[in-house]
Amino acid sequence: MAATLKDVAKLCAVHPSTVSRVxxxxxxxxxxxxxxxxxxxxxxxxxxxxxxxxxxxxxKKSNVIGLIIPNFSSPYFSSIxxxxxxxxxxxGYTLIVCDTxxxxxxxxxxxxxxxxxxxxxxxxxxxxxxxYHIRELAIKKFPFVxxxxxxxxxxxxxxxxxxxxxxxxxxxxxxNLGHKKIGFISGRPNLYPVIKRLSGYKKALQDHDLALQxxxxxxxxxxxxxxxxxxxxxxNLPVAPSALIISGSIITLGVLKAIIEKKLxxxxxxxxxxxxxxxxxxxxxxxxxxxxxxxxxxxxKAFELLLHNIINEDNPSHSKVTxxxxxFIRGSTTQNxxxx
Amino acid sequence: MAATLKDVAKLCAVHPSTVSRVxxxxxxxxxxxxxxxxxxxxxxxxxxxxxxxxxxxxxKKSNVIGLIIPNFSSPYFSSIxxxxxxxxxxxGYTLIVCDTxxxxxxxxxxxxxxxxxxxxxxxxxxxxxxxYHIRELAIKKFPFVxxxxxxxxxxxxxxxxxxxxxxxxxxxxxxNLGHKKIGFISGRPNLYPVIKRLSGYKKALQDHDLALQxxxxxxxxxxxxxxxxxxxxxxNLPVAPSALIISGSIITLGVLKAIIEKKLxxxxxxxxxxxxxxxxxxxxxxxxxxxxxxxxxxxxKAFELLLHNIINEDNPSHSKVTxxxxxFIRGSTTQNxxxx
DNA sequence: CTGTTAGCGCCTTCAC
DNA sequence: GTGAAGGCGCTAACAG
Numbered sequence: 001m002a003a004t005l006k007d008v009a010k011l012c013a014v015h016p017s018t019v020s021r022v023x024x025x026x027x028x029x030x031x032x033x034x035x036x037x038x039x040x041x042x043x044x045x046x047x048x049x050x051x052x053x054x055x056x057x058x059x060k061k062s063n064v065i066g067l068i069i070p071n072f073s074s075p076y077f078s079s080i081x082x083x084x085x086x087x088x089x090x091x092g093y094t095l096i097v098c099d100t101x102x103x104x105x106x107x108x109x110x111x112x113x114x115x116x117x118x119x120x121x122x123x124x125x126x127x128x129x130x131x132y133h134i135r136e137l138a139i140k141k142f143p144f145v146x147x148x149x150x151x152x153x154x155x156x157x158x159x160x161x162x163x164x165x166x167x168x169x170x171x172x173x174x175x176n177l178g179h180k181k182i183g184f185i186s187g188r189p190n191l192y193p194v195i196k197r198l199s200g201y202k203k204a205l206q207d208h209d210l211a212l213q214x215x216x217x218x219x220x221x222x223x224x225x226x227x228x229x230x231x232x233x234x235x236n237l238p239v240a241p242s243a244l245i246i247s248g249s250i251i252t253l254g255v256l257k258a259i260i261e262k263k264l265x266x267x268x269x270x271x272x273x274x275x276x277x278x279x280x281x282x283x284x285x286x287x288x289x290x291x292x293x294x295x296x297x298x299x300x301k302a303f304e305l306l307l308h309n310i311i312n313e314d315n316p317s318h319s320k321v322t323x324x325x326x327x328f329i330r331g332s333t334t335q336n337x338x339x340x
Numbered sequence: 341m342a343a344t345l346k347d348v349a350k351l352c353a354v355h356p357s358t359v360s361r362v363x364x365x366x367x368x369x370x371x372x373x374x375x376x377x378x379x380x381x382x383x384x385x386x387x388x389x390x391x392x393x394x395x396x397x398x399x400k401k402s403n404v405i406g407l408i409i410p411n412f413s414s415p416y417f418s419s420i421x422x423x424x425x426x427x428x429x430x431x432g433y434t435l436i437v438c439d440t441x442x443x444x445x446x447x448x449x450x451x452x453x454x455x456x457x458x459x460x461x462x463x464x465x466x467x468x469x470x471x472y473h474i475r476e477l478a479i480k481k482f483p484f485v486x487x488x489x490x491x492x493x494x495x496x497x498x499x500x501x502x503x504x505x506x507x508x509x510x511x512x513x514x515x516n517l518g519h520k521k522i523g524f525i526s527g528r529p530n531l532y533p534v535i536k537r538l539s540g541y542k543k544a545l546q547d548h549d550l551a552l553q554x555x556x557x558x559x560x561x562x563x564x565x566x567x568x569x570x571x572x573x574x575x576n577l578p579v580a581p582s583a584l585i586i587s588g589s590i591i592t593l594g595v596l597k598a599i600i601e602k603k604l605x606x607x608x609x610x611x612x613x614x615x616x617x618x619x620x621x622x623x624x625x626x627x628x629x630x631x632x633x634x635x636x637x638x639x640x641k642a643f644e645l646l647l648h649n650i651i652n653e654d655n656p657s658h659s660k661v662t663x664x665x666x667x668f669i670r671g672s673t674t675q676n677x678x679x680x
Numbered sequence: 681c682t683g684t685t686a687g688c689g690c691c692t693t694c695a696c
Numbered sequence: 697g698t699g700a701a702g703g704c705g706c707t708a709a710c711a712g
Contacts, residue, residue: 053458054705085439096436118393394689
């Protein structure tokens with residue numbers, strides 16, 4: 001059994017609260033050098049570690065921040081976790097991360113679990129099938145900020161991306177290269193960023209007098225297999241697209257699989273633009289042209305908003321910050337020479 | 341402020357302990373249907389959530405398991421996190437994950453933090469610069485299991501890989517293809533798996549009468565940049581290797597970068613075998629031949645050992661389980677036709 | 681400078 | 697079937 005304050009106190013023949021005082025080591029609390037010495041000695045001998053659970057219960061403050069993401073395996077979200085970790089530790093917070101596996105039920109459990117476990121604040125990339133638990137958090141004035149995805153009808157802090165605009169620009173890039181048959185493949189279509197990207201995609205087509213073809217739009221679940229199937233669907237169309245906008249890093253792999261299996265060459269036979277950039281993008285079968293949002297920017301901004309709400313808990317802010325995309329042109333897009 | 345047991349009790353004009361009883365909903369505790377009804381009603385109205393911090397303090401049991409990994413951004417470790425999440429949630433545990441950024445100091449903090457925060461057990465992929473804190477855990481009989489890396493001189497639970505043997509086999513594969521100049525590039529050379537792989541590498545050379553060339557061995561830090569530098573070193577040697585064993589998924593990217601920059605073709609100019617497989621391996625500039633260990637196996641086995649130690653806390657087991665490698669032959673290795 | 685007291689929110693005996 | 701009391705380990709406020 002681990003040593004407690006009491007054990008240390010007994011060993012030193014002082015009161016537990018005295019031990020507590022030297023442990024916390026605040027400057028302005030007067031302690032005689034001898035007792036401090038004595039206590040520090042005992043602490044070392046007993047290998048005493050303050051029980052953070054008890055401390056959190058007492059203080060209503062844990063110095064822990066929770067991050068809830070839908071998928072550890074997504075390089076996008078794991079990079080966000082990485083950045084958040086760095087940011088938190090810089091400010092003396094511990095970060096703990098939960099994976100919801102894109103399941104709404106698990107997200108609700110994670111939110112309840114972490115908040116009732118005394119984390120000081122939460123950063124959430126929501127699954128977005130329901131919003132009840134998010135509303136609850138807002139009502140309780142529990143400090144949290146959403147990232148990547150948000151709800152238009154709830155006032156919250158959120159750090160989101162200019163997905164509509166950046167998708168628009170990506171499509172225009174393809175149009176300028178002479179592409180007229182442009183497909184769009186995503187994971188779950190009801191996701192905030194996907195909705196926005198799709199809207200940008202449609203607008204770009206419209207603005208350039210290209211007819212919208214519903215059959216060029218596909219995507220069901222955020223898995224490699226589903227993306228593979230969606231891509232096959234498009235590639236096997238009688239008139240297949242000459243370019244693809246791909247929404248999601250794992251989705252991109254599924255699409256690549258379909259392209260490889262059909263023995264198409266990138267970009268000769270088909271141009272592709274991926275959302276979002278990962279460390280792998282330059283090293284793929286064809287170096288990937290990507291639209292991406294600075295993960296560092298998302299992370300630091302989210303943390304900043306959260307910290308502000310932790311400090312001003314009674315008077316929470318509700319800012320929606322939008323991060324501007326960057327566009328990395330690599331080898332996966334080229335001129336379309338066919339005339340259609 | 342969130343509602344407490346007391347609030348619910350007051351609203352129902354019962355004693356808090358009564359509320360506690362219905363909340364936990366144990367079968368064998370007798371409660372009159374009316375009071376149960378009344379209390380459940382109030383719980384819903386107040387949106388009462390039991391405070392897990394207080395509960396953990398009282399029960400010495402949190403149903404939380406902590407995972408400590410050196411890098412969220414590594415697909416290897418993030419996949420492990422994924423698997424662990426699935427495993428834990430299957431058994432009613434919540435998983436929380438901490439990233440140590442390969443820093444020993446952060447790992448120590450994470451271990452202390454999580455253990456003093458009442459997690460029921462810990463799974464750790466240690467940084468391996470020191471082992472004091474790991475020893476402490478063992479002495480305290482705190483339930484934990486090491487993964488991927490372990491200490492030869494501490495008795496612990498651990499799930500490790502047959503790195504020596506699998507590296508040996510990988511090198512033999514290259515030798516059988518006619519390669520004689522085989523390089524070895526890793527991240528931190530003092531890491532358990534790297535030591536083992538290197539040892540297997542050396543043994544294979546020796547068994548096939550190939551001289552060990554120290555200059556063919558490189559690697560300092562587990563970063564893309566360092567791997568890039570290491571690879572450049574080898575590739576620019578007067579007599580450069582014709583094949584490379586690469587230890588680590590991020591390391592592989594650094595090596596690819598160097599190969600691309602030197603305009604070498606894989607596998608024509610150089611064959612490579614990577615540890616470990618990721619979802620990206622088939623889609624890289626050249627589909628990667630890899631040695632890998634089933635992450636699912638690692639995760640489920642680690643969880644199993646941990647659970648055993650959580651349940652039998654006073655009488656901990658110390659098993660070292662070794663996972664056998666799989667070998668995926670893809671396109672990045674081929675016959676060496678030069679005669680050297 | 682140090683001890684005493686009270687209580688964070690919960691659960692577990694032990695009464696009745 | 698339910699209430700009362702005590703305590704998990706810690707800290708804050710108040711004494712002295």
